[in-house]
Structures are given as C-alpha cells and as structure tokens.
Amino acid sequence: MSVTGAFQGSQPVQRPTDSVPADLPKRPNTATLTVDHSSTLRGFHGTDRQETHLWTEDGESTVTGSPASGGHYGEDLFEPEHPQEAERIDAAALVYDPFTTDRLRALGPGPGSRCLEVGAGTGTVVRWLLEEAGAAEVVALDRDTGGLGTLAGPRVRVVTADLRDENLDLGRFDLIHARFVLMHLPERRRLVSRLARWLKPGGWLLLGDAVEVPNPLDTSSAYRRTMDAMWQALRSTIGTDTSDVPAYPHFLREEGLRSVAAELVCPPLVAGGPLARFWSETLDRMRPALEETGRVDSAVIDEALAYLASTRLAELGPGMVTAWGQRP
Secondary structure, three states: OOOOOOOOOOOOOOOOOOOOOOOOOOOOOOOEEEOOOOOOOOOOOOOOOOOOEEEOOOOOEOOOOOOOOOOOEOOOEOOOOOOOHHHHHHHHHHHHHHHHHHHHHHHOOOOOOEEEEEOOOOOHHHHHHHHOOOOOEEEEEEOOOHHHOOOOOOOEEEEEOOOOOOOOOOOOEEEEEEEOOHHHOOOHHHHHHHHHHOEEEEEEEEEEEEEOOOOOOOOOOHHHHHHHHHHHHHHHHHOOOOOOHHHHHHHHHHOOOEEEEEEEEOOOOOOOOHHHHHHHHHHHHOHHHHHHOOOOOHHHHHHHHHHHOOOOOOOOOOEEEEEEEEOO
C-alpha cells in the first residue's frame, strides 16, 4: 500500500532546505473535535466508528459519515499506473524521508537486523535500511510492488501481499516501519496488534500517519474548503480515517511495548516546494471525488491550486505523527 501508503520515492533523498524538524510548541485547541463515539479506546479496532465531525465556529461539520468499507488505495484512488503517480510519491518522499530516517537512526537498526517496511512504495526507506543502516535483511511489503523493480540482492525480499491477509506470516523482525498506511485501513487497531506480534524481543515498531492541523479562523477559503473536501472524499471513497492517529502511543502501550513515545512534525508548506507539489498533484488528481462531496466545484479547486503555487501561500499543512515502542 503506497500512499500519501507510503510517501516514498525512487531514489535516496536529501533533506530539503525548507524542511526543519523543529520541536513544535503546543498550541491551544480552539476547535471542538469529536472523533469517537465508542466509550473507550482500549480494544477499539476501528470497525464500530459511526461518525467523525470537525466542527467549525459557524457550526459546520467538515468531515462526516462512516468510512468506506470496500474502496482501496491504488484502485479507487491513486492508481499506480498513472503517469504522474511516481512523481507525486517522490515529492512526498523528499519531504518526509528525512524525518523518518532520523527516527530510524535514533532507534538503531544496524548490521544483523531483520526489518519490515510496510507499504514500501518505491523503496526509499528500504534502500536506507540496506545502505545506511546495514540491515541483514529487509522485507518490502506492498499490495502493489511495481515501484520496487530496481530493488535486488540477497538482503532484500519483495513481498506482494495485503497486510490484512490473515494467512500472511513473514516471521519476526528487529524493526517494523509503516508510514501513511494504517490511516487508509479500517482494521488499523487490529493491524497494530498484528505488527506488534511480529516483533522479536527488543524489536521496535515505528508507525507514522497524517494529522490535519486546521486553522480554526479559516472556515471558508478555497484552500480550506478544498482540503476539507479532500479528507471527506478520502474517507468516503477508500475509508481513510486519521481521527485516532494521536492515539497510536496508547495502542502501542496496550500491546505491551515499552519506551513508547511520539512526535508531530509539520514540514514547511512553501510555494514551489515538494510538499506544495505533492498536495497540488493530489488535489488535481482527486477533482471528481472532491466535486462529488458537494463542498467545492472546479473553480474553487482551481483557486486552491493557484494559492498553493503562489507566494501568498501561508498555511500550516497537514502534519505527520510518528509513534514508536519496543518489545520487551
């Protein structure tokens, strides 16, 4: 599963000059977010959720309805054979790979390690684990492995499979990494349990997914309306749900992992930069689905895209929560 399933590109990337992994201060939550109608997070597997509402000051709910049950990333949206898909993924890899590899470096996979990359995309993180960390073996798992054709050698194993397959057993690992994957799968809580079970004693599980950090003072700009339409379209089409991403550290603790921690990064959204290019391509590719939400029309989408390419751009883009824990 590659996404927004792994935001990864075809070549090792360097940290862009406009990406600064600064510690972000906490900011007050001035909007009301109702994300879960269940009584507790413990044991919640994401299948009983009924609604997600982000309420704006004027009372409008920006995300509604139940997640799609049958749609899939790569089939209903973002088909891998699209001529711009590799470029879209590469733009996101340029932004997010440095944050991911910084965290991987801190966790310390090294020579002799057996690693699993879930949603391997086009393999940039796989290459880092092989070339920089010196892992003994890296298993690259994806539903579509067409972007991994250049990976070869005795230390890499490419597996074309669905993480949700109950018969899938890849063995045990010293490190498991999944970025921008679980948010697209309704069984995400159960899959966290599965990944945790695949850890060797002392092994690390590293999960990363997107979170929206909306400006509560902006409920009507073309950019805000288009981004809200995007999240709604992702949810209704392929079941994307980011509402429990902040709970990932709790999920890891519930699995008995130790040394659990998490961080939030919001890379700069700069006109002409890789993150702006990624979102522009994503929104343009989703035009029909965006318009089907009834929130935007083609003119509003065009205005949002022009804003992303303009020097007037001044937004805090969607961030990435990364959570990690270690098997005792």
